[in-house]
Amino acid sequence: MISVILGMQFGDEGKGKITDYISKVYDDVVRFNGGGNAGHTVVINDKKYKFHLIPSGALQSKTVILGNGMVLDLEELLTEIDVLKVANKNINIKISANAHIVSKMHKFLDKQEESIRSNLNIGTTSMGIGPTYEDKYARTGIRVIDLSDIEILRQKIGTIYKMKKELLKDSIYNDENERENLAKDLYSLGEKINCYIDYTETLINAEYKTGKNILFEGAQGGMLDIDFGIYPFVTSSNTIAGALSSGSGFSFRKVDKVIGVFKAYQSKVGSGPFPTEIIDDDSLRKYGSEYGTTTGRPRRVGWLDIPLLKYTSMLNDVDSLAITKVDILGKMDKIKVGLKYLIDGKEIDYFPKKLKDFEKIRVEYKEIPGWGDMDEEKIIDQGYSALPKNMKDYLKLIEDEIGKNIEIISLGEDRKRTITKEIFN
Ligand code: GDP
Ligand code: IMO
Numbered sequence: 517m518i519s520v521i522l523g524m525q526f527g528d529e530g531k532g533k534i535t536d537y538i539s540k541v542y543d544d545v546v547r548f549n550g551g552g553n554a555g556h557t558v559v560i561n562d563k564k565y566k567f568h569l570i571p572s573g574a575l576q577s578k579t580v581i582l583g584n585g586m587v588l589d590l591e592e593l594l595t596e597i598d599v600l601k602v603a604n605k606n607i608n609i610k611i612s613a614n615a616h617i618v619s620k621m622h623k624f625l626d627k628q629e630e631s632i633r634s635n636l637n638i639g640t641t642s643m644g645i646g647p648t649y650e651d652k653y654a655r656t657g658i659r660v661i662d663l664s665d666i667e668i669l670r671q672k673i674g675t676i677y678k679m680k681k682e683l684l685k686d687s688i689y690n691d692e693n694e695r696e697n698l699a700k701d702l703y704s705l706g707e708k709i710n711c712y713i714d715y716t717e718t719l720i721n722a723e724y725k726t727g728k729n730i731l732f733e734g735a736q737g738g739m740l741d742i743d744f745g746i747y748p749f750v751t752s753s754n755t756i757a758g759a760l761s762s763g764s765g766f767s768f769r770k771v772d773k774v775i776g777v778f779k780a781y782q783s784k785v786g787s788g789p790f791p792t793e794i795i796d797d798d799s800l801r802k803y804g805s806e807y808g809t810t811t812g813r814p815r816r817v818g819w820l821d822i823p824l825l826k827y828t829s830m831l832n833d834v835d836s837l838a839i840t841k842v843d844i845l846g847k848m849d850k851i852k853v854g855l856k857y858l859i860d861g862k863e864i865d866y867f868p869k870k871l872k873d874f875e876k877i878r879v880e881y882k883e884i885p886g887w888g889d890m891d892e893e894k895i896i897d898q899g900y901s902a903l904p905k906n907m908k909d910y911l912k913l914i915e916d917e918i919g920k921n922i923e924i925i926s927l928g929e930d931r932k933r934t935i936t937k938e939i940f941n
């Protein structure tokens with residue numbers, strides 16, 4: 517079984533929780549995009565794990581692979597590896613020799629770039645993601661394989677400095693000694709991860725040949741995709757299913773199942789259009805503790821957006837859906853679902869690209885009643901049939917609109933607070 521799991525909204529859909537839940541049946545879990553901008557929370561019997569780089573499926577799988585499409589902050593990675601090794605003693609960790617390295621210089625550049633974007637400020641996570649991918653595509657980036665060669669590190673840091681001198685003029689990297697220190701720091705961090713480095717594209721394909729079950733785990737969400745998200749308020753990598761091939765070296769032709777994760781409502785960190793945003797009521801943020809795992813920033817919240825979900829369902833060619841946080845949404849007395857986008861009173865049949873179009877959008881909503889607090893123990897015990905009727909109606913409405921089945925329903929942050937409509941395999 518080869519599957520890929522993805523976020524269908526603006527990130528933070530609860531992918532970490534769902535990935536952990538389904539990961540038991542997979543031998544290998546592979547991450548193929550993003551870096552420390554991701555923040556995934558997994559809760560098992562009240563114990564909370566927060567990962568940024570390590571795939572959320574790592575707690576139950578045998579091997580985790582950090583693919584070439586990722587950008588890695590080595591200090592953060594070493595911290596997470598320590599946590600993982602305690603939680604899953606026999607885990608096998610592999611890091612692609614081709615993945616790119618986020619240095620402290622990239623983090624400085626991230627903040628500098630944001631400061632000059634003015635009204636098109638993205639609200640990045642300041643984790644150095646954009647500048648690291650810029651260097652990758654400028655062909656000046658530092659790769660994992662470079663870490664064992666101090667001369668290459670010096671040369672690459674020198675080149676990046678020369679290319680971005682204007683942005684770096686107020687940083688410590690103006691000083692040649694600091695650039696030398698950066699090269700030495702990366703070299704010594706490289707020594708610590710050396711034992712995990714592998715030619716992972718070959719490894720993944722070999723695992724496939726021996727019949728292993730592999731789960732590809734996407735970070736962020738469809739609306740943050742560099743090509744199809746609401747540009748420029750996006751991240752610097754592709755976040756849709758197809759990215760698994762370029763981000764890991766494994767063919768999309770072998771994927772059996774695409775699982776799209778979405779939250780029963782929506783949240784967004786950072787700036788940019790959010791058609792179904794709730795401006796005047798912060799109940800959902802409070803009920804759902806909607807504060808960023810990576811930055812702690814309050815997340816913007818809004819109602820479920822069907823046109824947006826239809827778009828990301830198409831882009832990912834989703835086979836089945838997983839919904840999270842239905843327990844939280846049910847606390848609202850009245851629930852709204854965004855059904856259509858109207859511009860000048862007419863429904864539009866495309867997902868907008870112009871920022872000006874987003875200003876004109878009026879969302880047509882359907883209002884439905886909430887389902888209040890639930891007897892969760894009974895539901896976990898008895899499954900789908902024990903769900904409140906109003907919730908079932910909500911789920912059915914979504915399935916009808918998107919045209920896909922909801923197979924996994926998440927009713928709480930803990931792994932055990934999850935039900936499936938069919939047995940997942
Ligand atoms: P990710 O980035 O998509 O992995 O999502 P995050 O982990 O950043 O954010 C989702 C948050 O919601 C985390 O704190 C999860 O523990 C929590 N969560 C996930 N699913 C549920 C759910 O069904 N109910 C509740 N109450 N919390 C959930
Ligand atoms: P997970 O995997 C939510 C958002 C940032 C910002 C934009 C660009 O936890 O779902 P970046 O630092 O990537 O250059 O920021 O993208 N963003 C996320 N929002 N969840 C994430 O990851 C995100 N990763 C990036 O807030 O708006």
Ligand code: MG
Binds near residue numbers: 528529554555556557
């Ligand atoms: Mg997150």
